[in-house]
Amino acid sequence: MDNTADAIIIGGGVQGASLAFHLAQRGMKPIVLEKKFVGAGATGRSSGLVRMHYDTEVDARLAWVSFDYFRNWKEMVGGDSGFTRTGFLQIVGDKHYDALKQNTKMLQSIGIPTWLISSDDVARLCPHYYTGDFEFAAYEPESGYAMPSDTANSLMNAARQQGARLVQDCTVSGVKVNGGRITGVDTAQGEFHAPVVVNCAGAWAEKLNQMVGLELPYDTWRHDTMFVMRPRQAGPSHPATIDFRHEMYFRSEGELTLVGLEDNNPLGGSPDDESDHALPGFVDRAVDRICQRMPIMEQGGLHSAHGGYDGITPDQHPIIGAAGPDGYYLNCGHSGTGFKTAPAVGRCLTELIIDGEVTTVDISSLAPSRFQEGKLIGGTYDNIWT
Ligand SMILES: Cc1cc2nc3c(=O)[nH]c(=O)nc-3n(C[C@H](O)[C@H](O)[C@H](O)COP(=O)(O)OP(=O)(O)OC[C@H]3O[C@@H](n4cnc5c(N)ncnc54)[C@H](O)[C@@H]3O)c2cc1C
Structure with missing residues (x-):
């Protein structure tokens, strides 16, 4: 088995699957490493609400871009998300x-x-x-709801058809860094090599951040x-x-x-x-x-x-962007609302990784640096979930 890829995605939830789909669509060959099976984490338990009502613009815009996928799943992804x-x-x-x-x-x-x-x-x-x-x-x-496992699986199937790989029953136990740059990961199934590693590990994400010395509130x-x-x-x-x-x-x-x-x-x-x-x-x-x-x-x-x-952050918003060693990215901390936004998040993160800038939705407010900079996100409601 060739264990070298353009990017390693840790976690086969809806976020990892969406990222794999979008990276593969842009010609990259990612590998998704999943410790159990696709949808084994929050995704498989998600209530699957698909709505745009939010109290911050960044969430609403991510949900709105994603909604286009849910309405046109067959044409944009293939398979079925179960959107009703x-x-x-x-x-x-x-x-x-x-x-x-x-x-x-x-x-x-x-x-x-x-x-x-x-x-x-x-x-x-x-x-x-x-x-x-x-x-x-x-x-x-x-608006309405979709079936989260079907959504993640159809994204992953479409990613694989375009050259992505999925390895299940494969727990990542270490992230390899050389000279300040990401080189790959250690797993129960051996080493995997790539210049890019993305943490899509949901509620387990903090452990992976610690492996590269990142201390983020989580x-x-x-x-x-x-x-x-x-x-x-x-x-x-x-x-x-x-x-x-x-x-x-x-x-x-x-x-x-x-x-x-x-x-x-x-x-x-x-x-x-x-x-x-x-x-x-x-x-x-x-x-x-x-x-x-x-x-x-x-x-x-x-x-x-x-x-x-699910993983949760102090402002109940996801952490999306680069941090730590060169080539390390985060897409985690979705705080109970990261199903409906997954299509747009995968697209935005793909733009960041390949183009170095995001054009679909301005997600700069979700950057990992916001905690250190004291720029936590606040909305007009106290809390909203799902
Ligand atoms: C009960 C419930 C209801 C929800 N309802 C809604 C809703 O209605 N609408 C909405 O938008 N959001 C909802 N959410 C939130 C949403 O489901 C999550 O934000 C979203 O599924 C997160 O996806 P993910 O891919 O980031 O994480 P997950 O789906 O948790 O995926 C992370 C994956 O990483 C794997 N993993 C972890 N560590 C490792 C490792 N070391 N090596 C390899 N793999 C690893 C795990 O096995 C897991 O499969 C709900 C969440 C819950 C829990």
Whole structure:
């Protein structure tokens, strides 16, 4: 086996797969080294919401560029991302009304199809939602959700068809540097050589950064979700919804509704800990909240519940760019929102690696240097996930 490549990508999640796809599309021959299998990390557990509503322009622009891929997956990537258009609603409480208006304007100025609708409109759109606790919401009629494992696998398949390689069951245990330049990595399957190494290792990324002497503020974030079976009377679908009033989001998938909560997501746990089951107490809290927003769910039933781990940074934004030895790049710390942006991030990082400058979206604010420079990113909402 020839273990030399133009670039080594550590991690076969949706971010590593997107980067491999875009590098290969530009004629490079990358190798993706994945310690388990494609989608084994956060990607395989992701809720897959695809929406553009954000409170910072860089996120909204990355989501908007990515949306073009989700809508045209077959033509732009090949295979299937499972994108399903359900529409998207952002519900907030009165303390966030000004921010909601401001953000909707910002999104419209980018060209994103979104506007404010009244709670009466929401009631017409979603007859089973309780709408008595908010006045208006932001609506994106084109948005919805996609299937994260399918998305990552089709990106990886398309990358391989264009000359990328994937090596699974291959844990990177060391990053090799000579004279301040990246030369390759050590793995359980031997050495791999390349002048470029990209850390796409999600919740495990800090370990790799430490291997090249990079100390960046980084933590792990655990997030549990559950699927409930909707009662038949609740209808065939409902919009993907982020509901700040209940610190919750939910979306439909066939006869199921997926629910996640935005509070009590523990930081600092090992991403290798058991996550096939949700943490104690999660299901009770999630059932209580979904029944408050959709009272008809009291007639539903629990289908399943599990968790997942992502990397998180102090400003809850990803770290994308070069740092440390020449040839070392980071694409990690997606902080619970890095599924929907993966197509655009892979394209931007490819531009940075090959052209030395990024033209698709200005991602300079996401550079690793922002922590040392005290330029943390702030939005108009306190926190938003997914
Ligand atoms: C439960 C949950 C729900 C979410 N919902 C949404 C959502 O609705 N919308 C959204 O946009 N985002 C969502 N997110 C966030 C999103 O899923 C992640 O940001 C995204 O999947 C991160 O992709 P990644 O490729 O960076 O990381 P991962 O998918 O975690 O991939 C990293 C990979 O690196 C591998 N790896 C680690 N260390 C090594 C090593 N030393 N050698 C080789 N391989 C290694 C791992 O095995 C893993 O496969 C959610 C996250 C979670 C956990």
